[in-house]
Every structure is written in structure tokens, then in C-alpha cells.
Amino acid sequence: MKLPLRANDILLVFVVITSFLTPISLPILINLVAAKQMEISLFGMIRMLALVIFVPILAVEVLRRLTPDLLKHLMKKRFPISLVLFAVINLGVFWRYSSFFKKEPHTIVMASVVAIVLCAIYCIIGIFFFRKSSLENQLAGAVMLGNMNNVLVIVFSSEFFGPVETMVAAMYIIPFFSLVIPLRYYRRLKTKTA
Numbered sequence: 001m002k003l004p005l006r007a008n009d010i011l012l013v014f015v016v017i018t019s020f021l022t023p024i025s026l027p028i029l030i031n032l033v034a035a036k037q038m039e040i041s042l043f044g045m046i047r048m049l050a051l052v053i054f055v056p057i058l059a060v061e062v063l064r065r066l067t068p069d070l071l072k073h074l075m076k077k078r079f080p081i082s083l084v085l086f087a088v089i090n091l092g093v094f095w096r097y098s099s100f101f102k103k104e105p106h107t108i109v110m111a112s113v114v115a116i117v118l119c120a121i122y123c124i125i126g127i128f129f130f131r132k133s134s135l136e137n138q139l140a141g142a143v144m145l146g147n148m149n150n151v152l153v154i155v156f157s158s159e160f161f162g163p164v165e166t167m168v169a170a171m172y173i174i175p176f177f178s179l180v181i182p183l184r185y186y187r188r189l190k191t192k193t194a
Contacts, residue, residue, distance in 0.1 A: 014144045019053060019152055048159060052152050083177070086151075090170045093154055097163035111167035112174055119175030122146045127186070135190050139183055146179050148172065 018025070023045035063071040074081065094101070101108060126141030133141075153169040 019049070019149050022049060022152065022156065044159070045156070048155060049152070052149075052155050086173055089151060089154060090173070093158040093166060093170065096158075097166065100163045101167075107164060107167055108171070111164070111171040114168050115171040115173075116175050119146050119172065119179065123179065123183070135187060138190075139187060142183055142186075143179065147176055 023042055060071070063074070122145035123142040126143070126145035127138045129145075130137040130141040153172070154166065157166040157169045
């Protein structure tokens with residue numbers, strides 16, 4: 001018996017697939033968008049991907065087997081823990097670019113604007129893609145395109161690119177955590193008009 005995929009299932013599958021495709025898709029995207037060739041080590045990207053994805057998965061599985069009560073407690077506090085971890089990751093990545101940002105602080109503002117505009121565009125495309133589907137699928141489409149694997153992008157950009165790219169990836173944290181607000185408004189608006 002084949003069960004239908006729910007919006008959340010599609011979202012999870014999309015994030016996993018796009019994360020695994022990063023070592024292949026990133027150089028292609030750079031070539032298309034920036035019109036420049038970059039020599040990026042495929043092995044280095046795969047190693048980085050394994051660290052960013054498989055180490056946390058392994059940690060969760062170890063906690064699930066050894067201390068399930070601790071894992072349940074952590075799951076209840078996951079949002080504030082995620083915020084703290086994102087802050088620590090950003091601080092850890094940006095220590096090497098501090099002199100650049102002191103010289104060009106406007107880059108932080110511009111990176112924030114770019115991140116918010118990109119997220120808005122991605123969400124609109126996600127909603128448009130599922131426009132003939134249910135409201136749940138439209139919202140899942142917006143989240144699927146609007147929320148990227150932020151940690152993966154920050155780590156990749158800090159390892160293989162410069163401070164500007166890394167700052168845009170880091171400032172994506174603003175729409176990453178605030179995307180729920182316009183999507184709630186969109187849900188309320190669509191529910192009233194239905």
C-alpha cells in the first residue's frame with residue numbers, strides 16, 4: 001500500500017537531497033550565476049558535508065540509545081538551543097573576517113537586505129509552485145525554498161568563499177527564524193478568503 005506524501009515529508013526529502021547534492025550543484029551554480037570557474041576540492045566538500053550532516057545525526061542516535069530522557073528534554077528546548085548554536089557558529093566562522101567587517105560595516109546591512117529579499121523570492125516561488133494544491137502544500141513549498149540548510153551554507157561559504165558570501169549566508173538567519181510570521185499571515189489571509 002502506497003501512502004501519500006505529506007507536505008512535511010516532501011520538505012524533509014527536499015532538504016536532504018539538496019544538501020547531498022551541494023558538492024555537485026555549488027560549483028555549477030557559481031559558474032552559472034557568477035560566470036566564473038572555481039577550483040573547489042570535491043573531496044573537501046564531501047568531507048565538510050559529512051561533518052555538518054552526519055555528525056549531528058550520529059549524536060542524536062547516540063543520545064536516543066543511551067539517554068532517551070535527555071533527548072526528550074532537549075527536544076522541548078530545541079528552539080532556544082538552536083538560536084544559541086547558530087550564534088556560536090556565526091561567531092566561530094566570523095572571527096577570521098573581523099578586520100574586513102570593521103573596514104566595511106555596510107556589508108553587514110547589505111548582506112541582511114540581500115538575505116531577506118532572497119528568502120522572500122524563494123517563498124513566493126514555493127507558494128506559486130504549489131498554487132493549485134492545498135494551503136498546507138503551499139506553505140510547505142514556501143518553507144522548502146525559503147529555509148535552506150543554513151549551517152551547511154555558512155560552513156561551505158566560510159571554507160570555500162570570502163567574507164561577503166559568508167556574511168550573506170550568516171544573515172540568512174534573520175529570515176530563517178522569522179519566516180513563520182509572514183507565512184502565518186498568509187495562512188490567515190487564505191483561510192479568510194476560502
